[in-house]
Amino acid sequence: MKVLGLILAGGKSENLGKLVYKRASAALPIAGKYRAIDFTLSNMVNSGIIKVGVLTQYNPRSLMDHLGSGKEWDLDRKKGGLFILQPYIGFSGEYWYKGTADAIFQNMTILRRGEEDYVLIGSGDHIYKMNYSDLYMYHFSKGADITLITKELDDTYDISQYGSVIVDENMKITKFYEKVKNPPTRRAFLGIYFINKHLLMELLYSTVPNGGNDLLLDVILPRLDELNVYAYDFKGYWRNIKKGVDEYFKINMDIINDRNVREELFYQNGKVYTKLKDFPPAKFTSNSEVVNSIVADGSIISGSVKNSVLFRGTVVKAGAKIENSIIMQGTVIEEGAVVKNAILDKDCHVREGQVIIGEDELVVLEKRTII
Missing domain, CATH: 3.90.550.10 (Spore Coat Polysaccharide Biosynthesis Protein SpsA; Chain A)
Structure with missing residues (x-):
């Protein structure tokens, strides 16, 4: 048919x-x-x-x-x-x-x-x-x-x-x-x-x-x-x-x-196909802690990630904490930063020590936001 x-x-x-x-x-x-x-x-x-x-x-x-x-x-x-x-x-x-x-x-x-x-x-x-x-x-x-x-x-x-x-x-x-x-x-x-x-x-x-x-x-x-x-x-x-x-x-x-x-x-019912990208496997350092999360290829994790989705090429530096969040491709979370209940779009940059926490509703940062 x-x-x-x-x-x-x-x-x-x-x-x-x-x-x-x-x-x-x-x-x-x-x-x-x-x-x-x-x-x-x-x-x-x-x-x-x-x-x-x-x-x-x-x-x-x-x-x-x-x-x-x-x-x-x-x-x-x-x-x-x-x-x-x-x-x-x-x-x-x-x-x-x-x-x-x-x-x-x-x-x-x-x-x-x-x-x-x-x-x-x-x-x-x-x-x-x-x-x-x-x-x-x-x-x-x-x-x-x-x-x-x-x-x-x-x-x-x-x-x-x-x-x-x-x-x-x-x-x-x-x-x-x-x-x-x-x-x-x-x-x-x-x-x-x-x-x-x-x-x-x-x-x-x-x-x-x-x-x-x-x-x-x-x-x-x-x-x-x-x-x-x-x-x-x-x-x-x-x-x-x-x-x-x-x-x-x-x-x-x-x-x-x-x-x-x-x-x-x-x-079930076949694969989900998508555009392929040439990223290396995700890297987890000895300081990293990852619990119940998706971490895509190309990411480098040195901090704590819990109940979150991290897209390709994200960087979470030592001492940073991510929880209940979606972090899109190319985003960098620097040392000591905290991200909770948030969606960070592509290529965002969270500087050292910054705190982003959604209380009553999700925090959403648009593409290429620096905070």
Whole structure:
């Protein structure tokens, strides 16, 4: 079966504040050496999808540098491969993507010229592991026009930030509540669509020119009674970093503290691929103390690190203490400094003896901060 993968990676993600001032949310570093987009992209490749388009918009430089030619995901190929789909100025005036439907509509060429019969649409800032083969079979067995992936969310999620669905006994979606305060169900839509390509093209042609720019709100929901739209329940770990800094922090802490999450994300349903960098192994001196932490390659640790994630090339000097924190690539923590309950972005520098402690909320330092 031929499937085109589309990854939506152009959102501004204002909830992430300083972390996305200079990068797209899909390019946010995760778990020491990965980027958020690695998970969705690897899911597609592991499921046999060999043609993937990434729709970018805000701050795309870091994301494009990470993806490159797609070599690490085996997408540097003559047939299929990786396509970076950015906004552009055309004769008819297209430029900025106005929404998810408009973004796909402006890149209709990748749909028209492809040999694929189906389209899988996902997001670049969702952290989960899934082989989509069962989704394909489910879609056909239901005779569905569109299948939306859903999940029963527990109390660790703010349900008011998600769209929730009501289904009948056959899992057909009958009602949809878009981000309401107290929905009658906790079955949330995860922003992942599976749809016949020609149906998608027809829906976009009849909607976007008339001002409907959102794939869910303007294209699918107004036709909920006309189309066979089914829900496919996902049972595994799933988080959306776009929901905010606390959500981003929780994802990294879940990977540290929950063995089941680590095994699901990194050992089941194939590997998570990422861009390789030529760093030596991490170095731990005789003065170092590392407890329950991820320390990536190229790091040099002489101080104390507890319950933290350290990315490539970080330096923690003697007497420095790091606890419950995320320290991104190239950051230097000098002698005697203390960092607790904080996120330090790339290439920060904490001088000798400085104290950074988040009390009621996380402290976030943007890229190249010196303190």
